[in-house]
Amino acid sequence: MLSLKDVHTYYGHSHILQGVDFSVEEGECVALLGRNGAGKTTTIHTIAGLTPAKKGNIHFNGKEIGAFPPHHISKEHLALVPQGKRVFKSLTIKENLLMPSRPTKHKKEGLKHWTIDEVYKLFPVLKKYEQNMGNELSGGQQQMLAIGRALVTNPIFVLMDEPSEGLAPVIIDQITDIINDLKKTGLSILVVEQNLKLACDVADRVLVMNKGTIVWEGAPDALLRNEEVLQKYLGV
Numbered sequence: 001m002l003s004l005k006d007v008h009t010y011y012g013h014s015h016i017l018q019g020v021d022f023s024v025e026e027g028e029c030v031a032l033l034g035r036n037g038a039g040k041t042t043t044i045h046t047i048a049g050l051t052p053a054k055k056g057n058i059h060f061n062g063k064e065i066g067a068f069p070p071h072h073i074s075k076e077h078l079a080l081v082p083q084g085k086r087v088f089k090s091l092t093i094k095e096n097l098l099m100p101s102r103p104t105k106h107k108k109e110g111l112k113h114w115t116i117d118e119v120y121k122l123f124p125v126l127k128k129y130e131q132n133m134g135n136e137l138s139g140g141q142q143q144m145l146a147i148g149r150a151l152v153t154n155p156i157f158v159l160m161d162e163p164s165e166g167l168a169p170v171i172i173d174q175i176t177d178i179i180n181d182l183k184k185t186g187l188s189i190l191v192v193e194q195n196l197k198l199a200c201d202v203a204d205r206v207l208v209m210n211k212g213t214i215v216w217e218g219a220p221d222a223l224l225r226n227e228e229v230l231q232k233y234l235g236v
């Protein structure tokens, strides 16, 4: 469904992604792990068109999207849950969900149709506080709203950038359960994480990134047994 081949991305003269190769199959949840500064967010931003690659190919759902601007990429039903949640703090929860909401336009069989009411069923707390402003929400509620904002675009693929960032362990457990519930709806997911436990609890497959390339790939339990990779690239 998504494949990157020899992707190179720069910030000015800084060569950040140095030949990234990986793929995500339809219905698969893949976690991208790595230390601070490894290039995980840059990878997600490159796929979403925010920091376009200078070289390489990005293929998504039958199309080459590497040269697409971000708004075209979102029209391909690829949604981003950004790092730091980025909800609109001066809008209510309901307004935050109404703004990106759009009907299902893709032709994928079996995927759930997300309305605001369906998002409220997944996150009852958002229904409870639907008239509250974004800035009145806790970190966990903001993350739920950020995920809800991606879902109401009715995507076939979701990119999540560090959904556990800044959250208490009990809330991280809730986010883990939510990602596992989303997997069951047939969504394809790429989740960038620093949190090894969350990544291994949700992923079918894990990628480890270091200095702008993928240095290891395998099943979560194989990673958890691989002390060398854990120590060398994740500092565990």
Ligand SMILES: Nc1ncnc2c1ncn2[C@@H]1O[C@H](COP(=O)(O)OP(=O)(O)OP(=O)(O)O)[C@@H](O)[C@H]1O
Residues within 6 Å of the ligand: 011, 014, 016, 034, 035, 036, 037, 038, 039, 040, 041, 042, 043, 194
């Ligand atoms: N806008 C920018 N301009 C210049 N350099 C940047 C910019 N954003 C990120 N970088 C650099 O690119 C490298 C990769 O950053 P990136 O944010 O992709 O890493 P990351 O693996 O997501 O780490 P983190 O978990 O800290 O976000 C880092 O060296 C970072 O300093």
